[in-house]
Amino acid sequence: MTALVEPARLGTPFTRPRSRRPDRRRWQDGPTPASLADLVALTREVAAEVSAREAAGHRAVEVDPASRWSRRLHADDHLDVWLVSWVTDQGAELHDHGGSLGALTVIRGALTEWRWTAGAEDDGTCPAEELPARGPGLRRRVLDTGRSAAFGLGHVHDVTNRAVATAVSVHAYSPPLSAMSFYDVGAGVLRRTRSELVAPGQAPA
Numbered sequence: 001m002t003a004l005v006e007p008a009r010l011g012t013p014f015t016r017p018r019s020r021r022p023d024r025r026r027w028q029d030g031p032t033p034a035s036l037a038d039l040v041a042l043t044r045e046v047a048a049e050v051s052a053r054e055a056a057g058h059r060a061v062e063v064d065p066a067s068r069w070s071r072r073l074h075a076d077d078h079l080d081v082w083l084v085s086w087v088t089d090q091g092a093e094l095h096d097h098g099g100s101l102g103a104l105t106v107i108r109g110a111l112t113e114w115r116w117t118a119g120a121e122d123d124g125t126c127p128a129e130e131l132p133a134r135g136p137g138l139r140r141r142v143l144d145t146g147r148s149a150a151f152g153l154g155h156v157h158d159v160t161n162r163a164v165a166t167a168v169s170v171h172a173y174s175p176p177l178s179a180m181s182f183y184d185v186g187a188g189v190l191r192r193t194r195s196e197l198v199a200p201g202q203a204p205a
Contacts, residue, residue: 032078032100032101032174032175033078033174034078034079034101034174035101036101036103036150036151036152037150038174039101039102039103039150039172039173039174040103040105040148040149040150042079042081042103042172043081043103043104043105043148043170043171043172044105044148046073046081046083046105046170046172047105047106047107047169047170050083050107050168050170051107051108060083061083061085061107061168062085063085063087063166064085064087065087067090068084068085068086068090068092068203069084069085070082070083070084070085070203070204071083072201072203073170075176075200075201077175077176078174078175078176079172079173079174079175079176080172080173080174080176080177080204081170081171081172082170082171082172082173082203082204083168083169083170084168084169084170084171084203084204085166085167085168086109086111086160086161086166086167086168086169087161087166088161088162088163088164088165088166089160089161089162090160090161091158091159091160091161092158092159092160092204092205093158093182093205094114094116094156094157094158094182094183094184094185095156095157095158095180095181095182095183095205096154096155096156096180096181096183097151097155097173097177097180098177098178098179098180098181098198099153099175099178099179100173100174100175100176100177100178101150101151101152101153101173101174102150102151102155102171102172102173102174103148103149103150103151103171103172104143104148104149104151104159104169104170104171104172105146105147105148105169105170106143106144106145106146106147106148106167106168106169107145107168107169107170108145108165108166108167108168109145109161109163109165109166109167109168110142110143110144110145110161110162110163110165110167111142111143111159111160111161111167111169112140112141112142112143112159112160112161112162113140113141113142113143113149113157113158113159114138114139114140114157114158114160115138115139115141115155115156115157116136116137116138116139116156116157116183116185116190117136117137117138117139118136119135119136119137135188136188136189136190137185137188138185156183156190171204173204176200177198177202177204178197178198179195179196179197179198180195180196180198180204180205181194181195181196182194182195182196182205
């Protein structure tokens, strides 16, 4: 399949660091000229293109019942974009993205995300779909078709297809993933179990 994301289309959104507040240029999303909003917008654009190709009869996605299938659509020094399919119960264990920002958009199906929170910031703002919990722990949200999610530095989560139908999603990471840590939770405490380097071109966990 021809890459869906052309480098020329990425130049404009990633030409300067982004700031949460225009009067404080140092307050950025992370160590990349792409913002979280950029990555969400990009995954939504690529998701729409994948859907259009499939509607036109072009096969863009494959399914592997043994393990998650993935294909890298774009790679450069600042950005990786991946297309991923998930059959029922396929998922990724609890992990972070090292020094990379990330975003995903669900093209079809639904993905369930469990994300770690220390509690204080989220107790009053958890969406109704998340478990009614307080304090540190894992919060659940379901990302249905068309939903997007962004992952800032320090975001720890796992993602699984809990539904019967196959799920398909687009993921973007900036800078490209180079390391990930994996975690376990016990008695309300998040513990890192191991860290791994991610080789260039290696599919995200």
